[in-house]
Structures are given as C-alpha cells and as structure tokens.
Amino acid sequence: xxxxxxxxxxxxxxxxxxxxxxxxxxxxxxxxxxxxxxxxxxxxxxxxxxxxxxxxxxxxxxxxxxxxxxxxxxxxxxxxxxxxxxxxxxxxxxxxxxxxxxxxxxxxxxxxxxxxxxxxxxxxxxxxxxxxxxxxxxxxxxxxxxxxxxxxxxxxxxxxxxxxxxxxxxxxxxxxxxxxxxxxxxxxxxxxxxxxxxxxxxxxxxxxxxxxxxxxxxxxxxxxxxxxxxxxxxxxxxxxxxxxxxxxxxxxxxxxxxxxxxxxxxxxxxxxxxxxxxxxxxxxxxxxxxxxxxxxxxxxxxxxxxxxxxxxxxxxxxxxxxxxxxxxxxxxxxxxxxxxxxxx
Ligand SMILES: Nc1ncnc2c1ncn2[C@@H]1O[C@H](COP(=O)(O)OP(=O)(O)OP(=O)(O)O)[C@@H](O)[C@H]1O
Ligand SMILES: [Mg+2]
Numbered sequence: 001x002x003x004x005x006x007x008x009x010x011x012x013x014x015x016x017x018x019x020x021x022x023x024x025x026x027x028x029x030x031x032x033x034x035x036x037x038x039x040x041x042x043x044x045x046x047x048x049x050x051x052x053x054x055x056x057x058x059x060x061x062x063x064x065x066x067x068x069x070x071x072x073x074x075x076x077x078x079x080x081x082x083x084x085x086x087x088x089x090x091x092x093x094x095x096x097x098x099x100x101x102x103x104x105x106x107x108x109x110x111x112x113x114x115x116x117x118x119x120x121x122x123x124x125x126x127x128x129x130x131x132x133x134x135x136x137x138x139x140x141x142x143x144x145x146x147x148x149x150x151x152x153x154x155x156x157x158x159x160x161x162x163x164x165x166x167x168x169x170x171x172x173x174x175x176x177x178x179x180x181x182x183x184x185x186x187x188x189x190x191x192x193x194x195x196x197x198x199x200x201x202x203x204x205x206x207x208x209x210x211x212x213x214x215x216x217x218x219x220x221x222x223x224x225x226x227x228x229x230x231x232x233x234x235x236x237x238x239x240x241x242x243x244x245x246x247x248x249x250x251x252x253x254x255x256x257x258x259x260x261x262x263x264x265x266x267x268x269x270x271x272x273x274x275x276x277x278x279x280x281x282x283x284x285x286x287x288x289x290x291x292x293x294x295x296x297x298x299x300x301x302x303x304x305x306x307x308x309x310x311x312x313x314x315x316x317x318x319x320x321x322x323x324x325x326x327x328x329x330x331x332x333x334x335x336x337x338x339x340x341x342x343x344x
Pocket of ligand 2 (some may be wrong): 074129130
C-alpha cells in the first residue's frame with residue numbers, strides 16, 4: 001500500500017495553484033532555483049478535463065478530434081516549430097494512442113490510465129521546454145490532465161539543504177503541478193551518487209510514488225542531456241520503468257537555425273535586409289563550432305544582440321526620419337559586428 005503521505009489528490013488543491021503564465025508562445029524561464037509556472041498557449045485554466053464537457057460521447061477518431069480540438073494544437077506545433085521531425089512524429093503517435101484510449105474507455109474497454117511520463121533528451125536550445133508546453137496542451141484537451149499548465153523546476157526547487165527540508169519542498173512543487181505537467185530540467189542532478197546521504201534521493205522517492213499514484217492527473221517530463229540521462233536511468237531503474245516515452249531532440253542544422261531566425265524576427269516585426277541573412281548564415285557557421293552553442297537559444301540571443309546594434313546604428317542619426325522599414329530591418333553590419341567574426 002502506498003504511503004498516504006505521498007498521496008496528493010488533485011481535488012484537495014485550491015484552484016489558486018493554477019498560475020497563468022506569460023504571453024503565448026513564450027517559453028517559461030527555467031530559473032536555477034525558482035520554479036516557474038506557465039500556462040500552455042491558449043489553454044484555459046479550467047479545473048475540469050476538456051473532454052468531459054461532452055454531451056454525446058464521440059465514437060469516431062474524427063469525433064474525438066473535433067470535440068477536443070487537439071488537432072489545432074498539433075497543426076500549430078507543426079507550423080510554429082521548425083524541423084524536429086522525429087519529435088513531431090512521436091507526438092502524433094502519442095496523441096493517436098490517447099484518442100484511441102478515449103474511444104476504448106467510452107466502450108468500457110479501458111484498463112488503467114495510460115502511463116504518460118516522458119523524458120526529453122537533447123542539447124540546450126533544441127526546443128524541449130517549448131514542446132513540453134504544447135504537450136501539456138494536448139494532454140489537457142484530451143482530458144488527461146485537468147489544467148494543462150507546466151511547472152518547470154530544477155533540483156534546487158525540489159531538494160532541501162538540510163534534513164527534513166526536502167519532503168515539504170518536493171510536495172509543495174507536486175501540489176503546484178497537479179493537474180498539469182511537472183517539467184524537471186536536468187533531472188539527473190537529483191541523483192548524486194558521490195554523496196552518500198544526498199537529499200536528492202528523498203525527492204526521487206516521493207516523485208516515484210506520485211508518478212505511480214497520481215498518473216491520471218500529473219505527467220512528469222524529465223529533460224536533459226542524453227548521456228547523463230542514460231546514466232541516471234541506469235542508477236535509478238524505478239524512474240526508468242515509469243517513463244513510458246523517450247523523445248530525442250536532435251541538434252538543428254544550419255538551414256533550420258536560419259529558418260528559426262526568420263520565424264523569430266517575423267514574430268517580433270523585424271526582418272533581414274539585403275545580404276543580412278547571408279551574414280547571419282556566416283555567423284551561424286562560426287558560432288556553431290564554438291563552446292556553449294545552444295541551438296535555437298543561441299539564435300535568439302544573437303538576434304537580440306543584432307537588435308541592440310541596429311538600435312545603436314539608428315540612434316546616432318539624430319535628425320533622420322525613420323521609416324517602418326528602417327526601424328524593422330537588420331542590416332549586415334548589425335551582424336558582422338559580432339565578436340564571433342573577430343575571433344579566428
Ligand atoms: N524548432 C523550433 N522552431 C522555432 N523556435 C524554436 C524551435 N526550437 C526552439 N525554439 C525557440 O528557441 C528557444 C529555446 O527553446 P527551448 O527553451 O524550448 O529549448 P530547450 O531545449 O528547453 O533549451 P534549454 O535546454 O536551454 O532549456 C525558445 O525561444 C524557442 O521558442
Ligand atoms: Mg528548457
């Protein structure tokens with residue numbers, strides 16, 4: 001029998017634990033020691049599964065799709081995110097499984113809630129947090145979680161410094177995440193084998209219990225580098241056996257990074273001027289070989305700096321009347337001034 005202490009029924013939670021997140025499409029910031037709560041783009045903070053509003057239970061795949069409106073989320077995912085073909089395929093597969101599971105349940109064929117805990121592996125900036133937000137939305141629309149919010153945490157949010165501090169911390173986070181997705185970034189830091197009495201183990205044990213007992217209302221996504229995650233699973237077979245879906249996020253190719261840059265500029269009402277895209281391509285070719293390259297995140301940072309340089313360039317021309325074009329165009333000079341071009 002499970003320790004009732006670890007049982008955190010969602011129904012006993014105050015509705016205020018659903019914290020609405022920032023603007024749509026913005027990924028939550030994963031602080032080093034502060035957890036963040038983000039509402040999936042356009043997900044309503046309702047306390048009931050989207051699917052249970054049904055008057056008549058659909059009997060066809062099309063019926064479930066129409067009622068849950070889950071297809072629009074998947075279409076958005078396809079459209080908004082560049083590349084990631086294997087990830088997108090896996091998400092479609094998982095969605096198909098859930099839709100069929102719904103239809104089975106309606107005919108009394110259901111066994112138990114499907115295990116939906118996942119592991120997202122990949123290098124920094126490959127879209128793990130972004131996809132977790134969409135995943136939460138899909139799970140919510142299909143009625144697998146009540147709220148569809150994502151609580152993003154790292155080790156420091158779960159593990160205390162002193163004896164007796166870890167259990168309350170972990171339970172507090174679990175309470176916040178109930179009804180949605182708990183996203184644990186760099187999950188392997190929970191386990192520190194070099195430290196014999198590390199409190200991380202305590203957090204892992206609580207997580208394991210809740211992942212089993214509350215699987216119908218909480219989905220845990222572990223994220224991090226592939227090799228470290230593999231080592232973590234080897235030492236924590238209990239965790240490994242509870243993760244049903246492993247999604248690998250590949251590094252982006254340069255042309256994908258360029259498309260990501262186009263997309264990011266467009267959503268912020270900027271564009272590359274003549275030859276600026278070529279300059280950015282040259283920038284990426286160099287940046288990609290340097291340390292701490294972080295895929296789409298590095299693209300975002302590079303564009304932020306290009307915007308700063310553009311602003312400085314326009315700023316010095318005090319008396320020039322600036323057109324919308326002037327104000328939204330990134331010129332080659334804004335990119336070529338990067339220190340990436342100064343280092344050989
Ligand atoms: N395929 C993509 N298409 C468009 N934008 C993307 C894509 N992948 C990531 N981005 C953007 O890049 C930024 C970083 O993505 P995200 O935070 O999801 O990556 P991550 O894998 O969680 O990174 P980290 O490991 O650093 O936390 C975000 O602003 C996101 O919108
Ligand atoms: Mg992230």
